[in-house]
Amino acid sequence: MKKRKSGILLSVSSLPGEYGVGDFGKEAYRFVDFLNEARQKYWQILPLGVTSYGDSPYQCLSSFAGNPYFIDLDELMQRGYISREEVSVENLDAEEDKVDYGKLYNGKYRLLRKAYKMGKHELWSELRLFYGENKDWLREFALFMTIKELHNGRAWQLWDQEYRDFHSQETSEIEKIEEEKFFFWVFTQYFFTRQWTRLKDYTNGKGIKIIGDLPIYVSADSADLWANPSLFKLDKNFEPITVAGVPPDYFTATGQLWGNPVYDWEAVEKNDYRFWIRRIEHSFRLYDTLRIDHFRGFESFWEVPAGSIDAVNGKWVKGPGMKLFNKIREALGSLDIIAEDLGFQTEQVEELIRETGFPGMKILQFAFDPVGDSDYLPHNHERNSVVYTGTHDNKTVRDWIDTAPKKEKEFAIEYLKLEDETEGYNWGLIRGAWCSGAYLSVAQMQDFLDLGLESRMNIPATLGNNWTWRVKKSDINSTLAKRIAKLTRTYRRD
Numbered sequence: 001m002k003k004r005k006s007g008i009l010l011s012v013s014s015l016p017g018e019y020g021v022g023d024f025g026k027e028a029y030r031f032v033d034f035l036n037e038a039r040q041k042y043w044q045i046l047p048l049g050v051t052s053y054g055d056s057p058y059q060c061l062s063s064f065a066g067n068p069y070f071i072d073l074d075e076l077m078q079r080g081y082i083s084r085e086e087v088s089v090e091n092l093d094a095e096e097d098k099v100d101y102g103k104l105y106n107g108k109y110r111l112l113r114k115a116y117k118m119g120k121h122e123l124w125s126e127l128r129l130f131y132g133e134n135k136d137w138l139r140e141f142a143l144f145m146t147i148k149e150l151h152n153g154r155a156w157q158l159w160d161q162e163y164r165d166f167h168s169q170e171t172s173e174i175e176k177i178e179e180e181k182f183f184f185w186v187f188t189q190y191f192f193t194r195q196w197t198r199l200k201d202y203t204n205g206k207g208i209k210i211i212g213d214l215p216i217y218v219s220a221d222s223a224d225l226w227a228n229p230s231l232f233k234l235d236k237n238f239e240p241i242t243v244a245g246v247p248p249d250y251f252t253a254t255g256q257l258w259g260n261p262v263y264d265w266e267a268v269e270k271n272d273y274r275f276w277i278r279r280i281e282h283s284f285r286l287y288d289t290l291r292i293d294h295f296r297g298f299e300s301f302w303e304v305p306a307g308s309i310d311a312v313n314g315k316w317v318k319g320p321g322m323k324l325f326n327k328i329r330e331a332l333g334s335l336d337i338i339a340e341d342l343g344f345q346t347e348q349v350e351e352l353i354r355e356t357g358f359p360g361m362k363i364l365q366f367a368f369d370p371v372g373d374s375d376y377l378p379h380n381h382e383r384n385s386v387v388y389t390g391t392h393d394n395k396t397v398r399d400w401i402d403t404a405p406k407k408e409k410e411f412a413i414e415y416l417k418l419e420d421e422t423e424g425y426n427w428g429l430i431r432g433a434w435c436s437g438a439y440l441s442v443a444q445m446q447d448f449l450d451l452g453l454e455s456r457m458n459i460p461a462t463l464g465n466n467w468t469w470r471v472k473k474s475d476i477n478s479t480l481a482k483r484i485a486k487l488t489r490t491y492r493r494d
Contacts, residue, residue: 001383001439002383002384002439002440003439004439004440004491004492004493005041005042005439005440005441005493006040006041006042006434006440006441006442006488006493006494007035007040007041007042007043007044007211007440007441007442008035008038008040008042008043008044008442008443008444008445008448008484009044009045009388009391009392009442009443009444009445010031010043010044010045010444010445010471011045011046011057011392011457011467012024012028012045012046012048012070013046013057013069013070013099013467013470014445014457014469014470014471015027015028015031015470015471016096016470016471016472016473016476017093018092018093019073019087019092019093019108020092020093020094020095020099020100020103020104020107020108021069021070021092021099021104021108021470022070022470023069023070023071023072023073024070024071024072024192024195024196024198024199025072025073025074025075026072026074027473028199029199029202030476031043031476032199032202032203032206032208033206034476034477034480034481035203035206035208036206036207036208037478037481037482037485038480038481038482038484038485038488039484039485039488039489039493039494040208040484040488041207041208041209041493041494042208042209042210042211042289042440042442043203043208043209043210043211044210044211044213044291044442045210045211045212045213046213046392046457047060047212047213047214047215048066048067048070048196048212048286049061049062049063049065049066049067050062050065050066050067050068051067051069051101051467052219052221054463054464054466055099055101055466055467055468056458056466056467057213057467058215058293059215059219059260060215060218060219060222061141061144061145061219061221061222061223062137062140062141062144062222062223062224063214063218063222063224063279063282064137064138064141064223064278064279064282065137065138065141065185065189065192065223066188066189066192066193066196066286067192068108068109068112068188068191068192069104069108070192070195070196071112071188071191071192071195072195073087073108073111075191075195076111076112076115076119076191079115079119080118081114081115081116081118081119082111082114082115082118086111086114087111090103090107090108090110090111091103091107092104092107092108096470096472096473097469097470097471097472098468098469098470099467099468099469099470100468101467101468112184112187112188113184115187116183116184116187116188119187120183120187123187123190126190127183127186127187127190130186130189130190130193131183131186134189134193136278137278137282138186138189139175140166140223140226140227141185141189141223142175142182142183142185142186142189143166143171143174143175143182143223144156144222144223144226144227145185145223146174146175146178146181146182146185147159147163147171147174149181150174150178150181151163155220155221156221156225156226156238157220157221157237157238157239164226164238166226166227166229196286200286204288209288209289210286210287210288210289211287211288211289211290211291211338211442212283212286212287212289212290212291213290213291213293214279214280214283214290214291214292214293215293215294216292216293216294216295216297216298217244217258217260217261217262217263217294217297218260218261219260220240220243220259220260220261224275225238225261228275230264230267230271231263231264231267231268231271231275232261232262232263232264233261233262233263233264234261239306240259240260240261240262240306241305241306242261242262242303242304242305242306243257243258243259243260243261243262243303243304243305243306243308244258244259244260244261244262244297244301244302244303244304245257245258245259245302245304245311245314246258246294246302246311246343246344247302247311247312247314247344248311248312249343249344250366252460252461254310254311254312254461255302255310255311255312255314255461256311256460256461257304257308257309257310257311257461262301262303262317265318265319265320268320268324269320269323272327273320273323273324273327273328276324276327276328277327277328277331277332280328280332280335281331281332284332284335288336289336289337289338290335290336290337290338291337291338291339291340292337292338292339292340293340294340294343295339295340295341295353295358295360296341296342296343296344296345296349297319298319298320298321298324298325298352299318299319299321299346299348299349299352300316300317300318300319300346300348300349301316301317301319302314302315302316302317303315303316303317321352322352322355322356325355325356337356337358338358338359338360338361338386339353339356339358339359339360339361340361341353341360341361342361342363342366357384359384359385359386359438359439359440360384360385360386361385361386361387361388361391362375362376362381362385362386362387362388362436362438363376363387363388363389363390363391363394364376364378364387364388364389364390364429364432364433365389365390365394365395365397365400367412368404368408368409368411368412368415369408369411370407370408370410370411377415378432378433378435378436378437379437381436381437381438382437382438383437383438383439384439385438385439385440386438386439386440386441386442387433387436387438387440387441387442388433388441388442388443388444389429389430389432389433389442389443389444389447390443390444390447391444392444392457392458393457393458393460395453395456396444396446396447396451396452396453396455396456397425397426397429397430397443397446397447397450398425398426398446398447398450398451398452399452399453399456401425401426402452402453412429415432416428416429416431416432424450425450426447426448426450427450427487429443429447430443430447430448430487431487431491434487434488434490434491434493435491441493444457445471446469446471448480448484449471449475449480454469455469456469457469
């Protein structure tokens with residue numbers, strides 16, 4: 001039986017720091033020290049992939065490559081690859097509590113390209129060695145990004161015909177013809193991997209595990225789709241025939257139209273599920289525990305005709321079920337996976353969760369039906385589950401309390417014995433999670449800080465102003481750590 005533990009959800013992008021976005025630099029190490037002082041055993045993060053239009057970490061250019069935004073510039077300055085003056089010119093730190101992705105895209109990539117130009121000769125043998133060790137995923141990513149650059153950043157479906165085919169001779173020749181551009185992307189992955197491995201080792205050394213996050217789908221404009229089009233439902237022009245989403249639910253009356261191409265699960269099975277085994281295997285090189293997003297899609301997924309304006313007119317289609325997870329277990333052994341099983345549930349979905357043995361998720365903000373019972377109420381939580389005050393897709397606790405229906409709020413106050421004046425509603429909900437019977441409880445950093453709407457990470461089915469929140473350096477302090485530690489000791493999660 002898993003021991004009782006707790007953790008904090010904070011995206012790497014939300015860390016404080018000098019360069020416009022959280023990164024793998026000194027503030028990441030300071031946050032790990034904060035977790036340790038707070039007696040937390042888990043740090044949950046959002047996907048670390050290369051983001052594109054919309055800046056969502058759930059719509060990445062690769063399932064395997066890491067986001068160059070997270071590379072610590074201090075190391076590049078210490079190596080002499082860029083200067084402090086060059087960094088200052090980009091003015092990346094203009095806003096302390098918010099990520100400006102436009103400025104980051106232009107400024108940080110300029111700095112990384114300068115660093116590559118200065119350091120490539122010194123690092124050449126190391127870059128070649130790193131490339132050889134990671135060629136199974138790095139070649140397709142570096143080719144994809146190089147050809148994308150040659151087409152002014154356009155989606156790969158709009159490239160010249162000969163480059164839309166990953167296996168064409170023209171595509172293969174790019175690696176040599178555009179070696180300079182190609183190896184810039186090897187350079188970014190070298191430093192991403194080097195710095196992340198060092199940070200993860202430090203985190204694990206404190207007895208803290210990292211929970212990573214894997215989206216079920218890949219982006220339409222991604223190296224994954226480009227290199228593996230036969231595994232997806234695409235037409236002859238490589239455009240999706242149907243796309244993914246979810247039906248109308250708690251969040252939206254018209255559902256969520258994600259737009260991701262859906263898997264041709266028959267083709268994936270004929271390929272012996274190798275693509276998924278590779279994704280999972282690579283994820284466990286990066287993380288200790290893996291949360292798989294939209295897990296119910298493996299039982300049945302919501303499929304919407306491409307070109308639809310919303311997700312209303314979709315249909316449920318059967319997924320691979322246990323066949324996939326039996327293959328993953330056969331190839332990789334037993335793995336520490338959390339199933340994000342939120343949303344519309346059926347007996348079949350619940351049976352799949354039970355058969356995998358993976359813990360599901362409980363969200364306290366969904367718990368307080370003033371009339372009926374709820375699986376999300378703490379007294380109903382089974383041991384093999386993970387309870388959250390809310391996730392990146394939810395309101396913060398403060399915003400939820402401020403906007404919840406009157407009877408729902410009243411029931412939460414009665415159930416949890418919330419005392420606004422002396423404890424704070426936010427701490428009351430965190431207490432509700434920490435006292436739960438679930439083996440693991442997690443709260444967003446925003447909830448510990450009692451922050452409102454302005455700090456919400458994402459509003460589903462919206463574009464713009466998401467994924468930008470950053471915690472202030474002063475908010476990560478010993479006073480807060482000690483309060484979290486006391487709560488953690490009280491409910492025996494340390």
